[in-house]
Amino acid sequence: MKNKFSLFIIITVLCFCFVIFYKGLNNSNTYEPTIKDKKYIPNFEAIDFDSNIYIDSKKIFEEDTFYIVNIWASWCVPCRLEHPLLMGLGKNKSVKLIGVNYRDNLGNAKKFINEFGNPYSRIIIDNDGTLSVEFGAYGVPETFIIDKNKRIIKKFIGPINKEIVEEIKLIIK
Numbered sequence: 001m002k003n004k005f006s007l008f009i010i011i012t013v014l015c016f017c018f019v020i021f022y023k024g025l026n027n028s029n030t031y032e033p034t035i036k037d038k039k040y041i042p043n044f045e046a047i048d049f050d051s052n053i054y055i056d057s058k059k060i061f062e063e064d065t066f067y068i069v070n071i072w073a074s075w076c077v078p079c080r081l082e083h084p085l086l087m088g089l090g091k092n093k094s095v096k097l098i099g100v101n102y103r104d105n106l107g108n109a110k111k112f113i114n115e116f117g118n119p120y121s122r123i124i125i126d127n128d129g130t131l132s133v134e135f136g137a138y139g140v141p142e143t144f145i146i147d148k149n150k151r152i153i154k155k156f157i158g159p160i161n162k163e164i165v166e167e168i169k170l171i172i173k
Helices: 002-026 077-090 106-116 130-135 162-171
Strands: 045-048 054-056 066-072 095-102 122-126 142-146 151-157
Touching: 066 077, 066 130, 077 095, 077 106, 077 162, 095 130, 106 122, 122 130, 130 142, 142 162, 151 162
Parallel strands: 066 095, 095 122
Antiparallel strands: 045 054, 045 122, 066 142, 142 151
């Protein structure tokens, strides 16, 4: 009788644990913040990828046009997957594509650009990740749409896909 009761308790506890873990697997732990207030882009100074000199954000975002800011790294596998789509967006004359190279080795980043192509009108270096955090990024890749008033109007977490590219094209029309 004592063995049957012990077996019943063990099976009950295991079933309870199974249900808890199963429920946990079905709930997404991904936090995706929404931009409720159209936040202005931060003012900053960053190192230019090509010239290796500091450049002010006012020189980067000076025209009255839409911008796409893409945070990427050469070590980021999803960044490699989205790169062909960025190459297509880079050809669109109604938007300027700005790359933010996130916590990367400069040699590896240059090799990445040479190998896969450069869709960006400008690339800036974010060695310690603080610039990306100021934009509101949590990791790589992340993409931001900046309107003509220099406000962040849309944020995409993770790699962009064909549906996101179509959404971007509708926004920048």
